[in-house]
Amino acid sequence: MMILPLLLATLSISPTSSPSLAPSPTTTSEIQKFREVIQEKVKAKLQEMQKPSQTDIKRGYLGTITKIEDGKFYIDTKNKNHSISFTVDTVFLNVKSIKIKSTDLKVGQEVLVIGILDDQNNLIAKRIINTTPKSNINHKTIIYGQVVDISTMYSLLAMIPMSNKNNQYQIKTDTKNLQILSKTGENLTIKDLVKGKKIIVITISQPTNNQTLSVEKIIVL
């Protein structure tokens, strides 16, 4: 089917000794059709190339169920509200990874939804896992500051964060598993922490009101 217009197009554009021989209107329209076909093919190929790979369209949303409908529910994540569709193939798991039914889903439950995005960016759920609220949150805090005091007697270090110089934190330096490292990752000791040094502190948990930090790592700059 495609060869005929191509032949016609070739004949119509082949050089000829007679300059008075102009292409007939039928041949021109054939060329136009041929062009359109090519354009469509190129467009389709480009769209295919731009299509995200399977890894790009897999998504995992962690959020709280806000509304349940037939074959669909909504979750609130940190960033936005998502609509989630589920099918008969969707696997529902409870906190202990035991299979449950879709009817076991409740508004207010925290879930991890793993699925694939469709063309409209809606998630088609493959696995829906009930999670314990806040159990997956990384509470570690990174504080950049300067050493202002060190007490070897009490194994304490005082630091002022760069972000708020009116604040002061205390760090217990005799904590088990505390790592003191250089910028390049070499192991250092408490002796390398001197007044005025800039440090990056990685806390185990979020700083509490008493301003004493539980620290897992100190990076000395």
Next chain:
Amino acid sequence: MFKELILAIIFGGLIGFGATGTFIAIKKKSAPVVNNSTTQITATPTNSQNQVQITPTIVPTNNTLNIFEPLNESVVSSSKITIKGQTDNNAIVIITTIDSSYSVTADSSGNFDTSINLSPGINDIKITSISPTDTENNTELLVTYTTAKI
């Protein structure tokens, strides 16, 4: 008489050329000097009314932390992934997960990458960069690690 006429024409011509030359020289001297090498803004007519749109040069800001890989809320099937991004030049980048923490120094162009380990399920990854000028930038990623067929 004829001789005088010729002389008058020659003198007249000389005075005329002299005056024109002097005028051109003065004009040239007072004209502004255009230095093409310092052109920073391009202004081009953009529509039929010859309205000019000026596009200023965009200077990249220093306070940035962009993560190119992995995408937020992505799902991976390997417990080890590479965090790739860009931040301030020579900044220190700290990456924390619930189980571990990692540090890497960005190169002179601000690019960095490092491998981190993930736990099964959702991983809350916090990333902080601290530039040599004490600028802090933070971002957070949620990455799900599962070996289940999706």
